[in-house]
Amino acid sequence: MSTLDKETQDRINQWLSSEYDQETVSKIQQLVDQQEETELLDSFYKELEFGTGGLRGIMGVGSNRMNKYTIGKATQGLANYHKKQFPDQQISVAVSYDSRNNSQSFGHLVADVFSANDIKVYLFKELRPTPMLSFAVRHFGCQGGVMLTASHNPKEYNGYKAYWNDGGQLVAPHDKNVITEVNAIKSVSEIKFERKDSNIELIDADFDQIYIDANLALSIHPEAVKAQKDLKIVYSPIHGTGITIVPKMLNAWGFEQVAVVDEQAQPDGNFPTVVYPNPEEEEAMSKAMQKGQELDADVVMATDPDADRVGVAIKLPSGEYQLINGNQIGSLLTYYVLSSKKDLGQLKANDYIVKTIVTSNLFSDIAESFDVKFYETLTGFKFIGEVMTKVQGKENYLVGGEESYGFLVGDLVRDKDAVNACAFIAEMAAYFKNQGKSLFDVLISLYMKYGYYKEKLTSLTKKGKAGADEIKQMMADLRADLPKELGGIAVSEVRDYEKGEATDMKTGQKSKIDLPKSDVLQFITMDGDVISARPSGTEPKIKFYCSVRETLEFTEDYGQISNRLDDKVRQMMADIVKD
Template sequence: MGNLDKETQSRINQWLTNEYDLATVAEVQQLVDNNEETELLDSFYKELEFGTGGLRGIMGVGSNRMNKYTIGKATQGLANYLIKQFPGEDIKVAVSYDSRNNSQAFGNLVADVFSANGIHVYLFKELRPTPVLSFAVRHFHCQGGVMLTASHNPKEYNGYKAYWNDGGQLVAPHDKNVISEVNAIQSVNEIKFDRDERNITLVGEDFDDIYIAANTKLSIHPEAVQAQKDLKIVYSPIHGTGITVVPKILKAWGFEQVTIVDEQAEPNGNFPTVIYPNPEEEEAMAKAKQKGQDIDADVVMATDPDADRVGVAIKTPSGTFQLINGNQIGSLLSYYVLSSKKALGQLKPNDYIVKTIVTSNLFAAIADAHQVKYYETLTGFKYIGEVMTNLLGKENYLVGGEESYGYLVGDLVRDKDAVNSCAFIAEMTAYFKSQGKSLYDVLIELYLKYGFYKEKLISLTKKGKAGADEIKQMMADLRANLPKSLGDIEVVEVRDYQLSETTDMKTGKKSKIDLPKSDVLQFITIDGDVISARPSGTEPKIKFYCSVKEKLSFSTDYGQVSNRLDDKVDVMMADIIKD
């Protein structure tokens, strides 16, 4: 064990004491006895960070893993903060969990700790989606909430999303303050694990009806749904929580021909039919697409394990099904909401939409064309939720989205909502079908009206301590050697969100960025292309985003322009990614 640094060895020694249960100590001891230095290093080289969105990590023993003790510590820290923030109040929290291995046990553990601290817990009896948890925080007038999920990460991961009283994930100053409270806990003996049943209320299936009824009132064109009630919809929950609510909401909306992908209907934390339970991936959507082909569906949808992200496949003129990316889904939804409300005379001067800094500017073009204000936030739907909370009662939120397949229509929750999105994507498909158009047709219309925006995301996975160090070095190298051109196209502006400043590359003039600090670099070319570099906050990845645009004059030019933009993206990305 001589290659382990002193801090890592100290943590290992601590986990071998009687503060920890016998099973945990035995598991750590086995790693030591087997001289598994790499596993020990990755498991103990740091504390699993309670970041600005909570916890996410591989399940297992160790200070850098998701387990009873790291989750207990996070919950105790959050409980301590809630008690300080709401003195003299009867504090309430809502707790839910997804289909991942150990999620239900972790959810009950969180309930144990909160209840032992005198906090009343609304605990879901069975797995439910993240947006339902966000809705529950608001519905029960809770001061906080916790969702046990690692979203679309691989099966070995789990996670812990912490929510504030507005139903949104923690933002400043609460995120940093909770982190301080968590870090202040020096011993597992400070964690109260003894459940107090008097402080726990179980939330049953009937709560789905409340959530669904509230959403159904948001429908914009119920007459189109009625006219197209036989619309052929294929849906897959990819072994996740979506199966509990998405079929119900589609039925409540009025759709009668919903086909579930049976092989992926059963909640299962091993995600047996996919490599990666992420509806962004062709492989994860393959069974749903095939089912769509088999029944000649109008639209194909799939949600990730906690049902806050949705992937969509649409029918092309050749009759095959093609996945569309997150920017395209969000642009279609934004266009549907804004154009429909404009046609109905429902747009108001204080309406607005929201996008993130790495989301397509097609969102902004659609908003501008409808004379609707748009806001831009950092990556992460919690920042969209923060805008909604800050503007509540002053301005009217309509729709928001991010390129990573997360959207929300209406303001019932403060997080991305794939259940709500599935209903609106189905309604949108029905509405345009009533006009004789497919979603493919409408997407081409958008490009003809507003310009052909094309985006690409490249993610590089860098696991463990060595990977984290490599990602940090890649960002440092980019900052030290700012590219003057990408693909022979001049870079005219650099936005460094870590420094909160924009630099004009010609004059050197700097201006302030009025957003919270974040480790993101953006390069703007003379053509208006946007290339972003950003370490993921939830996965061991560094992500590179590229967005380019060209005028599309005729629909017949679609293939040619698309290929040209693809080539441009590839050349620019090759200049910035040095792997």
């Protein structure tokens, strides 16, 4: 006796019809015959949502999976929207893909559908990173673009990032309008799958040099690189697209000692040497750190499969290597860019930086100390890109980033760019080494100047429909019973970004938050500590971010204060993270 609800069963029956190819129908029928009801429910309980960043999901058959039909439908909806937005124009889009299983075939499928709709497609001949797709949209003057990637998700996932004509991911009103167009497609017969070769132009490896040269023009201290051309750099692409461009970029910058982690150099969608291809994870960085130790490297870096995020390990005075988090990487980059430009007399009155609401306030502290304006956005680099586009021509973007290891120096693209970041991290290491300082020395000096910020991210994974419902309930429970204190410290303010309001917990006074609505809760304590709760938009997770701060006066107190802040984080997190 089936326990599936009628809506799910109706979707299954639709997918068993002759509209779908025989291979798809056979796989679904097999699940039905074997009474795999949990798999059927997760595969069909909803349509795979074309969310505000595109699609992301597990590959397989079904309406809630990444496959030929869900990708075809998304692309047809996007094509329909482009035609409405750009009537009587020759529309063009750029398409790229990463090293994930099926990414190349999905990329060609997307190109087929666009071309069948008489849209010109600039299709990368081989896999290339997400930031190069953003760059290509701007370089070729395209109306949009699509990147096939699930970023750092596990190997069973794939995804579809949609871009607009500024090179940024879709934002309001286009995101919701495209979703409407996609949802308006009710039949497979409405999707044009027949490729028109005449509408497709391949982007070959010559394009790499255009991208490299544009980035190289942003270099702040080429003389430091020249002096430190033998800086020892270890790099891993973690089986992703970074191998196609990061070593070339570093060599073009002038670095001659770039050692690639051989075991992780080959693009491979099974990511055989890691559990998750995510440079936020210590396990994923372990081989690069091991090689760094062997070579006595100055800096160790690794990028995720689509090379938009970068993880970094730095050398401690003890000779050991330590991973630094996204807040630390971004703070170092922000300080390097702003201090260098000030020293060179290049800071302008209209310069600005950008960070997200869950990113360390150390970013904004640094900006304020240099009298540089800062913007704060919702989580997701597309919102940073949106700010860049809005103030383009009036204000000058310098650097921006988010705690999830995404950074960008200069405004060549409208997305996070680990290729660009790798080059600037290496240049920054060379510049400070030229002054006799390590990146660890610089980090400690930032803590002594601005306060020792310590952050921790805790993620709870909740898979499938049951997991999605549980995450929704967790946020509802938090809103229904707001914590009055965290770790024994009174909560002074609660910011509910879904309601668009901040509440003073002492007076009850409410004030408006001038950002788009988003399912995020933020708690600020009397000490100025911040804890944020946020369901992930790209993974089946709910995330809790904690940031605490204490004054650091003497270098020798670093270890003691670090331990004290760790204890504080643990106590605060215990009061809010309920699994």
